[in-house]
Amino acid sequence: MATETPSFKREMLSTLPSLRAFAxxxxxKHDKADDLVQDTVMKAWAKxxxxxxxxxxxxxxxxxxxxxxxxxxxxxxREVQDSDGAFTERLSVHPSQYGAMDLEDFKKxxxxxxxxxxxxxxxxxxxxxxxxxxxxxxxxxxxTMKSRVSRARSRLQEMLKVSGESDYGPDxxxxxxTTTNHSF
Amino acid sequence: xxxxxxxxxxxxxxxxDDGLGPTSDIGSRLRALYGAVQEEGVPDQLLDLLEKLDNxxxxxxxxxSQGGE
Numbered sequence: 473m474a475t476e477t478p479s480f481k482r483e484m485l486s487t488l489p490s491l492r493a494f495a496x497x498x499x500x501k502h503d504k505a506d507d508l509v510q511d512t513v514m515k516a517w518a519k520x521x522x523x524x525x526x527x528x529x530x531x532x533x534x535x536x537x538x539x540x541x542x543x544x545x546x547x548x549x550r551e552v553q554d555s556d557g558a559f560t561e562r563l564s565v566h567p568s569q570y571g572a573m574d575l576e577d578f579k580k581x582x583x584x585x586x587x588x589x590x591x592x593x594x595x596x597x598x599x600x601x602x603x604x605x606x607x608x609x610x611x612x613x614x615x616t617m618k619s620r621v622s623r624a625r626s627r628l629q630e631m632l633k634v635s636g637e638s639d640y641g642p643d644x645x646x647x648x649x650t651t652t653n654h655s656f
Numbered sequence: 657x658x659x660x661x662x663x664x665x666x667x668x669x670x671x672x673d674d675g676l677g678p679t680s681d682i683g684s685r686l687r688a689l690y691g692a693v694q695e696e697g698v699p700d701q702l703l704d705l706l707e708k709l710d711n712x713x714x715x716x717x718x719x720x721s722q723g724g725e
Contacts (some may be wrong), residue, residue: 481706481709481710484706485698485703485706488698488702489693489694489695489696489697489698490690490694492693492694492696492698492702493690493691493693493694496693497689497690497693506699506701506702509702510701510702510705513702513705513706513709514705514709517709574685575685575688575689578685578689579689582686582689593676593682593686594686594690596676597676597682597683597686597687598686598687598689598690598691599690621676625675625676625682628682629682632681632682
């Protein structure tokens, strides 16, 4: 028993950066994300006897965080939705093959996805979960998870194509995207 | 057991059949955004919280194992 605690803490520590990135994608704000992670850590600590060491602590923590997020949202009655949903704040310029502008566009496209599709594509595409794990985290069927990811991917591809083509004259959709961009 | 591992690895490798794998634009953009947050590190207040929870538990365990006086 005494040896379990330190490694529970260590396992939790190693998951925190990814858990926090998921929290930012849900809340769209760093300060709210940190509050959410803090609530999650306390919940998880209180429930640690229900966790079996050696099983997937990452999926377990993501499930607690996601449940906590939606239950807080319900309590607050969804109040002010931020202008953008995902990764809204300061995009730290990241050494990658993408220019900051390109990622800004992508971020906005991501923010326009329905919540369930956005979390699905983030869990699969960025957090590194399998469809089975992601379905468990979101409490849905594996098939549902697959179709959410697939719809999110086509929608993103469509939106990125439109914003890439906007130089050749805006159509109805790109005008709409441009309008949204100015709202924050 | 080794066999299972190999099967598992193959499953993982085959999975980016979903258009989000290493060569996909959307996948790598997602990971760039996600990675930027991950690399910020964990805020001190969170580390402190974890430390406090751990210490509180240790103290409690020590007290109860000493007979609860």
